[in-house]
Amino acid sequence: MADISVTVEDDDPSRADEDVRLLLAELQGLQAEARFAAGPPPPEGSKGVDPATVTTIVVALSSSRVLVQLGLALRDFVNRDRNRKLVVKDGKRSLEITGKVTPEQQKAVEDFFRRELD
Known part of the structure; x- marks a missing residue:
């Protein structure tokens, strides 16, 4: 499976x-490896990366069951705050999930993760 x-x-x-x-923290509960993605290099002369610039998580999936759990977890995370926005990428495709998930967004989430299983 892909990241x-x-x-x-x-x-x-x-x-x-x-x-x-x-x-x-929520994704740590899945049976998958979730970690911060490598951010951009720090500016020259700085002592490190600004933590606010690290906003991407990489999830290494081990099975289709975990993939389904990831889709549900992301949907639930966005549903808890109408101002949240996630962009999910699998290298070739991307999906944007925003605010309260509508039935159309729910179908798009299901289709995205279903295609990932194929």
């Missing part, structure tokens, strides 16, 4: 940082 990347997008860097850390 799936999940990016938290928000105009407020501190809220994005808080949400990505919360999401990572």
Whole structure:
């Protein structure tokens, strides 16, 4: 199975940082390896990376069951705050999940993860 990347997008860097850390903690409960993606290199002369710029999580999937759980977890995470926005990528395709998930978005999420199983 492939790695799936999940990016938290928000105009407020501190809220994005808080949400990505919360999401990572929630994904740790899945039977998958979830970790922060490597961020951009730090600016020259700096002592490190600004944590607010690390808003992408990479999830290494081990089975189709975990893939389904990931889709449900992301949907539930977004549903808890109408201001949340996630961009999910599998390298070739991407899916944006925002705010309260509508029936159309739910179908798009299901189709995205179903195609990942094929």
